[in-house]
Amino acid sequence: MSGRLDSTRPYAIGLFRIVVALLFACHGASTLFGAFGGQSQPAGAWPGWYAAVIQLVGGLLVLVGLYTRPAALISSGSMAFAYFKVHQPHALLPIQNGGEPAAMFCWAMLLLVFTGSGAFGVDRLFTARGGTGEQMSAAEQEPVTA
Template sequence: MTGRLNSAQPYALGLFRIVVGLLFTCHGASSLFGVLGGQTVETGAWPNWYAAVIELVGGSLVLLGLATRAAAFISSGAMAYAYFKVHQPEALWPIQNSGEGAAMFCWAMFLLIFTGSGAFGLDRLFAKRSSARREPAAEQTPVAV
């Protein structure tokens, strides 16, 4: 059973990344454009507008699996900031300060920093292409005369 679960790990991780990226993107789009029942934030307003931009761009990159680790790093940091500067001063526990979303996104993105995109990501596609380009060059060794 463990072998089957281990072989499915990249696919489960890829699906996890897609769902987290989609939800994060929706959160940013909701704040920036007022879609999905959200209210728009004023352009340039600190920190809400910047957080929304990070959510939209970072979430989109994570969703696509493109520059996943870098996007997840910035997104995780933004959510840690949101939790400790916005939510935590209200109360200690996330359930008391309405910070569950920020905490969950922070830790989900933190995990993606270390795991990468998993299956179905553009990172993997580009890595395969670049390694395929390098292989023929490595095969062309000079012939001694």
């Protein structure tokens, strides 16, 4: 069973990346434009407007799997900043200070820094052509067999 699960790892990572990045980009659009019932930040307002730009742009890059690792690293760092600067001063634990989304996005994006884009990412096209994209692991290169 482990071998079968290992062969699907790139697809699971790819789906994880897509879902997390879509939610992250929507969070940025909500803060940046007031979309989805959110409240927009005034242009240039520190730190909210800049965080929203990172969320939207970083989320879209991670969503399509383009420059996944650097975009996820910057996104993770922005969420760590949000947690420690905005939420943590109110209480220690995320459940107490409303920082659960920031903590979850921070750790999810950090995971993508180490796993890469998985399947379905534009980064894989660069790697397949021998370009400068991220390197695929042996598990990612194996075809899925039934």
